[in-house]
Amino acid sequence: MGIQRIAHRGFSSQAPENSGAAFALAAEGDFFGVECDIWKTLDGRYVVAHDKDLNRMFGVDFRIPDRTWEEIRNLPMVRGACLTKHPPQHLILLEDYLAYMSRSDRTHPIIELKMEYTAVELREIVNLVRSYQLYDRCFFISLHPQVLLRLRDELDFPRERLQYVYGATPASKYMPVGDGLERWLQEEGISLDSRYQLLTRGTVLRLHEAGLKVNVWTVNKQEEFNRMLDYGVDYITSNYYLKER
Numbered sequence: 296m297g298i299q300r301i302a303h304r305g306f307s308s309q310a311p312e313n314s315g316a317a318f319a320l321a322a323e324g325d326f327f328g329v330e331c332d333i334w335k336t337l338d339g340r341y342v343v344a345h346d347k348d349l350n351r352m353f354g355v356d357f358r359i360p361d362r363t364w365e366e367i368r369n370l371p372m373v374r375g376a377c378l379t380k381h382p383p384q385h386l387i388l389l390e391d392y393l394a395y396m397s398r399s400d401r402t403h404p405i406i407e408l409k410m411e412y413t414a415v416e417l418r419e420i421v422n423l424v425r426s427y428q429l430y431d432r433c434f435f436i437s438l439h440p441q442v443l444l445r446l447r448d449e450l451d452f453p454r455e456r457l458q459y460v461y462g463a464t465p466a467s468k469y470m471p472v473g474d475g476l477e478r479w480l481q482e483e484g485i486s487l488d489s490r491y492q493l494l495t496r497g498t499v500l501r502l503h504e505a506g507l508k509v510n511v512w513t514v515n516k517q518e519e520f521n522r523m524l525d526y527g528v529d530y531i532t533s534n535y536y537l538k539e540r
Contacts, residue, residue: 311384327402333409367386
């Protein structure tokens with residue numbers, strides 16, 4: 296089957312991350328999956344953005360959970376790759392992202408759940424995915440273990456399409472994947488989505504022996520892509536479309 300490539304926040308080397316333009320380009324390309332991140336607004340809409348606040352990409356000191364959709368929907372992106380090569384980009388909703396994903400009959404939505412969503416909220420999200428006929432292709436990833444367990448236990452979401460995000464917090468950013476995390480993943484049957492620098496070949500082997508998959512992020516250099524291929528990981532998340540040797 297070969298390595299499966301995932302476009303990180305859309306094709307984010309060719310358009311601003313998490314923008315409609317980035318998702319459109321990724322859906323048209325040869326990616327297995329297209330990753331996005333979602334937050335919930337004050338009035339209950341699910342918005343696609345990596346950061347909780349809008350400073351970095353929009354230059355505005357707003358926190359998404361503290362604002363309504365109407366307050367933030369028309370803000371233009373002021374940063375991002377190839378910004379001026381595209382029409383002005385704005386925040387989009389989860390529904391918009393799913394519409395881009397539904398343009399392809401093979402692209403897999405990879406949705407990072409950035410908040411500690413309740414079972415009720417997760418059901419809303421899953422129902423949106425269903426409404427675009429993408430349920431059977433969708434993956435959910437999160438650094439919140441309880442969110443993944445709620446999806447598995449309360450919504451019966453297939454565990455083989457759940458991945459625990461590791462290395463995204465200040466406490467874990469420089470700490471290699473340890474025995475405790477490996478045991479938890481094996482016990483719960485949840486796959487790993489790790490910062491690539493924190494992974495060893497042994498971890499990949501042991502998780503594979505347990506029937507689990509390994510995703511790595513964010514691999515943007517050819518030499519690191521080649522190293523992850525040698526490790527035998529299943530998915531590589533990148534801002535680029537890197538080619539195998």
